[in-house]
Amino acid sequence: MNPRLSLALHVLCLLATQPQQRVTSEYLANSIGTNPVVIRRLLARLRQAGLVTSKGAAGGGWQLSRPAAEISVRSVRAALGEEVALRRHKNQPHPQCPVGRGVNQALDAVYASADAAIDAALEHWSIAQVLELALQVS
Amino acid sequence: MNPRLSLALHVLCLLATQPQQRVTSEYLANSIGTNPVVIRRLLARLRQAGLVTSKGAAGGGWQLSRPAAEISVRSVRAALGEEVALRRHKNQPHPQCPVGRGVNQALDAVYASADAAIDAALEHWSIAQVLELALQVS
DNA sequence: GAGACCGTAACTTTTTTTGTGACGGAATGG
DNA sequence: CCATTCCGTCACAAAAAAAGTTACGGTCTC
Secondary structure (H helix, E strand, C coil): CCCHHHHHHHHHHHHHHCCCCCECHHHHHHHHCCCHHHHHHHHHHHHHCCCEEEECCCCCEEEECCCHHHCEHHHHHHHHHHHCCCCCCCCCCCCCCHHHHHHHHHHHHHHHHHHHHHHHHHCCCEHHHHHHHHHHHC | CCCHHHHHHHHHHHHHHCCCCCECHHHHHHHHCCCHHHHHHHHHHHHHCCCEEEECCCCCEEEECCCHHHCEHHHHHHHHHHHCCCCCCCCCCCCCCHHHHHHHHHHHHHHHHHHHHHHHHHCCCEHHHHHHHHHHHC
């Protein structure tokens, strides 16, 4: 799985530390060690999912749209969509092989159950909890 | 998650259809639509985990080391190691940021719980079941 | 209306993954 | 015992995916 979920959680934790203020993508990028555009791209998805809001212009920036305790890690993963999931392989199997013809659908069933399990596990974590844990550790 | 698990399951299903015989990597590669070396690399890991056996020389090839019903998808994932899991991001955060310093450890905790959930879900599936499902579908 | 920020597209660079070619070694089985 | 078959593995090429960068238009604030 790609590290995008990690990045998203990191950003959201940062936003959670200053829930009253708008934070710029430049600040976030600087703090995390990446590029502002990367942050904007990422947050654009989270905004679509209603997790954050953004505002252009001076004094603008990003902000959580609800308390960090009410944002589950599951919802963050969901906001990122398929990019954070088990994936099919996409080789083209020999057309006469019955296994090759059916295996992808079979895998879909397997992965669906795994996916549900992941969601259930991540539902237990909120951004607030992740943040708290991160601060404890450091 | 990368598609390697999918590839592995596909290969194992193929082996499961002919449990009595050794199957060559060339045959497998041809059936799946990839290169024999890719298959060998992959199966080398599964062999380390004791899931398959291999034999060089004429008449050689690959074979499941136990009945397909006794190979769980979980064990396959485990054999592939960390490559099939949630991943950290590896940007270097600003050194004075307390969030950046602790976030990775916090994520480790989150991901550990997700990982356990995945394992539990995949434990319910065996290669035999996946194969059966694939054949049903096709 | 000047400046601060987002929004987004296009492009480059980097990283990761996959695919290829090559060749030694081992064992089979004539 | 020798030719053949097949794995084991390295080194490299190619392709795909991801991340980073530049650029610029739009919008709102002050």
